Amino acid sequence: MIGIIGGTGVYEIVEQGRDIDFKVVDTPYGSSPEMSLFKLHDKEVVFMSRHAVGHAHPPHMVNYISNIYALKKMGVDRILATNAVGSLHESIKPGDFVVPHDFLDFTHQRKSTFYDNRTVHVDVTEPYCSQLRDILISSGQTIGEGVYVCTEGPRFETAAEVNMYRNLGGTVVGMTGLPEAVLARELEMCYASICTVSNFAASISSNKLTIDEVFEVVENKRENLIDLLSDSIMKIPADHSCECGDALEGAEVNISLESEDL
Numbered sequence: 001m002i003g004i005i006g007g008t009g010v011y012e013i014v015e016q017g018r019d020i021d022f023k024v025v026d027t028p029y030g031s032s033p034e035m036s037l038f039k040l041h042d043k044e045v046v047f048m049s050r051h052a053v054g055h056a057h058p059p060h061m062v063n064y065i066s067n068i069y070a071l072k073k074m075g076v077d078r079i080l081a082t083n084a085v086g087s088l089h090e091s092i093k094p095g096d097f098v099v100p101h102d103f104l105d106f107t108h109q110r111k112s113t114f115y116d117n118r119t120v121h122v123d124v125t126e127p128y129c130s131q132l133r134d135i136l137i138s139s140g141q142t143i144g145e146g147v148y149v150c151t152e153g154p155r156f157e158t159a160a161e162v163n164m165y166r167n168l169g170g171t172v173v174g175m176t177g178l179p180e181a182v183l184a185r186e187l188e189m190c191y192a193s194i195c196t197v198s199n200f201a202a203s204i205s206s207n208k209l210t211i212d213e214v215f216e217v218v219e220n221k222r223e224n225l226i227d228l229l230s231d232s233i234m235k236i237p238a239d240h241s242c243e244c245g246d247a248l249e250g251a252e253v254n255i256s257l258e259s260e261d262l
């Protein structure tokens with residue numbers, strides 16, 4: 001089953017599907033938002049609105065861990081996420097789509113692991129699913145890959161921070177991509193993101209950043225984003241060519257009482 005975690009304005013993809021149904025799932029971390037189940041291109045798809053209904057939860061208050069757990073419980077093994085981001089480079093413009101291949105995580109108050117009682121170190125050398133990324137890129141509708149910088153928010157970044165993120169190798173900056181990607185990896189799910197560039201980050205453009213600017217660009221690119229999601233879902237093959245499904249293999253510290261070394 002394929003999961004879509006939608007940011008602002010992509011719910012319409014559900015209306016392209018058939019046999020639409022709705023479900024709320026209880027998790028140890030709270031109840032999920034209402035998810036929409038539907039069939040698209042003969043594939044089972046679940047749509048979840050990241051912020052709950054009507055942008056109820058700001059980025060730093062989203063229950064990421066409950067969201068990912070709920071999708072896993074639904075039987076989702078692949079997630080396509082959408083995120084609105086700011087551009088850190090003049091050459092990447094509002095309206096462009098970027099697919100992250102790596103991230104820099106500057107969040108600091110989000111529950112970011114399922115493993116508080118086991119010592120599990122998942123490998124994130126390649127944090128986003130290679131197979132899903134290839135499918136998104138092959139659409140020809142994105143400008144390519146980049147590094148996603150995640151900030152805690154909800155404020156926008158300072159000019160000095162933007163300069164630092166650029167110097168560290170960041171391509172785009174947003175507030176919702178983490179810990180979502182890592183939580184998916186921890187549950188051995190494939191995860192990739194399509195980032196819609198909604199604005200230039202602070203100091204990259206001269207204007208004051210406003211949320212109206214963000215929503216306007218996202219609204220203008222909504223149909224393209226839905227097409228990109230729909231095409232990608234159509235192209236996802238049954239077989240996995242990636243290693244996301246084995247993420248826990250060799251990741252856990254097993255303390256054996258019989259070990260002479262301990």
Ligand SMILES: [Zn+2]
Pocket residue numbers: 129130131132189190191240242243244245
């Ligand atoms: Zn994968």
